[in-house]
Amino acid sequence: MTANAFLQYCLTGISIGGIYALIAIGYTMVYGILRLINFAHGDIFMMAAYFMIFSMVNFTLPWYVSIIIVIGATIVLGVVIEKLAYKPLRSAPRMSIMISAIGVSYFLQNVATYLFSALPKPYPTIGFLTKTITIGGISTSVVTFITPILTLGFVFILMQLINHTKIGMAMRAVSKDFETSQLMGIKINRVISFTFVIGCFLAAIGSILFFTPRPSVYPLAGSLPGLKCFIAAVFGGIGSIPGAVLGGFIIGLSETFIKAAGYSEFSDVFTFILLIVILLIKPTGLFGEKITEKV
């Protein structure tokens, strides 16, 4: 492998890793607060892609309007799902709420198949994102280049939000102890909705960045990336945002290099093996907090 090719793969890996990181944040934040694996998150990500097709192809809106519509619609979708499917089960056993999340995922996939048919649909091209640029001998599209920058920017803003604002403090409190924070006068439902807003916002951005260099969208397009991002979140320690970002980058990079080495069939196998290994060696992930079990 030449140095140039190596750098090229690094860039691709970091780019895909950045997208995984954006989606993994959605998983990790919801898990941190609700202790729920939001199985529907990958499908929200898929729906965001269809929203884009809808607004750019069916309504022929310009891309800058479409991006705003996509973000808005995805956030509304996420919050509605939370209100309808997760809120009624707040006091139910954890298994029920997980089943509800699986049900939502199943529902979204079927709705997408119904509305948009199971055939892959071409994703609209956003002019300036698909331009090719050449930096120091590596030629790549703009989207590959700006993805990691955007990711790190959003993560920085998010960390500021969580560490230095009132709602951020409330979120930290709720994730530490659900009931006590309620007693302290934190409006739990508002905090949870806000978590979903952030998660879906990042999923919408991730969806635009993920599908732009890819040819098409189909109703099951969200389930595998969704699972990988969840693995990224687990790898970094679920509940921890820097962990999710690091996990995303590691999975993106390793996947790209495995593909480059000619084992593209096994790149997903590797990801899942990574998950099982990390769960066995360090179940709380790289940055996860240790949970002590009380009798």
Added chain:
Amino acid sequence: MTEKKKTQLNILFSVIALLVCAGILYYVNHYTKPTFMLRTVLQLGAIYALVAVSMNLLNGFTGLFSLGQAGFMAVGAYAFAIFTIPAKSRPGVYYLYGVADWLSNLQVPIWAGLVLAGLVAAILAAIIGAPVLRLKSDYFAIATLGFAEIVRIIVGSSPMNRITNGSLGLKMIPKFPNFYFPFVVVGICILIISLLIRSSYGRAFKAIREDEIAAEAMGINLAKHKQLSFIISSFFAGIGGALMGMYLGAITSSTFNIPLTYNILLIVVIGGMGSVTGSILSSFLVIAAREWWLRFLDMETFIGGFKVPLLKSGFRMVVFSIILMLVVLFFRRGIMGMREFNWNFILKRLGKKKNAGGEGCE
């Protein structure tokens, strides 16, 4: 009514119900057209019933939330296909990659193939169970889900070409020798599972489900029992997968994808986590609804020149998933909850009516 009499009546009614079921099967077999929907529904329903009960053993009775069922079904189905595809049709099946030498003349009878399918799945469960079972609730779920995906990718990958035929999948899998075959196999398997649940092992499983720490304090060996439950569940999932292969006649690795596990989970949830009869009832209901009763939702229908809105391909699954969400949200216990079906409830109802009519039932 005394307890003894109640039990006797229960057994009597169950025997009658079984005979009625057998009668229905006989009728369907002899007096309906081979294309009749009910045949499909009954056979597929029976296969799903077995897989759902095996998942329920793990999820409902032992409290281990596993999402790996499709993986074990894939292993079972592939093992069965590899051992039972007739030796003379093998060159046709493996026309592209050729068949591995040790496989080319291997062929075992169907019953042996079924047992082998179960055993291979169980051995695999034993291997991965030891590490994975140490994980707690959601981590266990996600690890088993990941495992199922690994299995699916590996059986469909190119290094396995000469064994599993890679991405082309296997075909010419022996069909059911007769109409009753799946019902007999499923019946025997479910009977074994229910006997297991009623044994001391079954009570240990339930104790683990209720409270792991308390169960351990009562002297139940957690690791051993969890492992046992996992292996037995996988054994029957493997047999279920083999039956699915026989039913379909051809399998590829994408037959056993994640939505299959979700389907089975939903059957278990609708039937009630922790109820064998619930799982059986709900698998027939769900399959009948999905394959038969709700079919009309997929057709564009005109009533008096008026196009009925919404109906088009795919609407059936939307309605189906809405029903499912309603069950999950508002009828969390499913059809049976944790109880098993018995006739006392119906007898009581009848008794009341009779009493009202002036006849005592004592």
